[in-house]
Amino acid sequence: MPWSSRKLWPPMPQRTVPLASMLTGGFLKLSCPSTSWTSAMSFLVAFHTRIVTVTNTGQFPVSFRTGGRVLRGTGFSVEPNRIEDLPCCKTETFEVRFDPGSANLPLGEVDMLLPIKVAEGPTFHIRLRVNVTLPSLCISKDSLEFSAVQCGQCQEETVQFHNQLQVPCTWFLTINEPVKKVDKQVRGNVRRKLLQERKSKPRVFTALPSAGVLSPGQRCNVRGRFSPTEEKSYKSILKINISQSSQHLQLRVSGHGLEPHLEFCPKVLELGPLLPDSHGVEGTVVVKNPCKFPIEFY
Structure with a gap:
């Protein structure tokens, strides 16, 4: 029996949803004509995955597929890319993965539309936007x-x-x-x-x-x-x-x-002849510190 797309997907205003809230708990309903989300920055040599939750808000089972050839060479991939007979009011999830290294992407923003094609029905789009960058100091x-x-x-x-x-x-x-x-x-x-x-x-x-x-x-x-x-x-x-x-x-x-250095003058101290049992003889040695810091010696 043919069904009406207006009954299954009542019109809703287009809106932009941040990636953080979109992929961590918000529902992506098939009744939304177009949804756009923007990711945070992505490392050039790392990949990121997010989970998108889809709910069938219609009255009949729905089959749909995502991505396809559109994603080739973009760094994005979707798994699974096909969901069959999603019952009414039931929820299914699919994973969006972004790997800039797999597509040899340059630095900068990547912006594209991810099509969600409903069997015998309309095509919805999610805007995928990510800024590829490298950490720096x-x-x-x-x-x-x-x-x-x-x-x-x-x-x-x-x-x-x-x-x-x-x-x-x-x-x-x-x-x-x-x-x-x-x-x-x-x-x-x-x-x-x-x-x-x-x-x-x-x-x-x-x-x-x-x-x-x-x-x-x-x-x-x-x-x-x-x-x-x-x-x-x-x-x-x-x-x-x-x-x-x-x-x-x-x-x-x-x-x-x-290093500490000391200068002695004279370098050789000669005391001269000395008789046994004498009172001894004395000599003077001058010690000089040529450095710019104090030196302790003994």
Whole structure:
């Protein structure tokens, strides 16, 4: 028996529904002529899935299919793409998945209509809109220059990280410090000892914290620490790694280590001949501290 589309799907005003509410509990009723929802930003190398709930508000069972060839090359897919004989007042769900990597999509907004074709009836559309982006960070400065620091002490400088995008950003730091290679000709216990010393050698440059997650709009302060172990100039690079992003950030760090030095004048103290049972002889040595910091000696 033929049925009337007006009875099954009474006209309703078109509306726009946010993705968060649309896919987490709202009903997508077949009586709605057109529904549009907008997603939050999506990572370029990650995929997202949402569940759409469909209710048959008519008086007869309804069969419908979604997507088809329209979704090819868009990054969107629907599962299942066909539902048969959905009874009156019953509910069914289907999953919408977005995978930008599968379609080699560029950065930017993806906007399309997902058709829902009712058997022997009209076609409804859901507007799928998503903004493809990559997590990124802004840093307040790209270099940390430490002043001269005495060996055994440390100095800290602060740099601020800021997540300006609307997606979380997971980051961690790695430090590129030159490592002295152990000669391959060195064998046995000597080689093992040199390798162990290289592993246990303290890092001159460190960062606190060395990893974290920034919510959209959040900032955090990272403390760079310089702890020299010998008197020389140091240079290194802190690499800022961002998960699911191709952004490359580097923080250049430099500093100079100082060791305490004393000068003695004279360097050789000659006291001359001395008779037994004499009262002894005295000499004076002048000790000078040429450094810009106090030195304790005994």
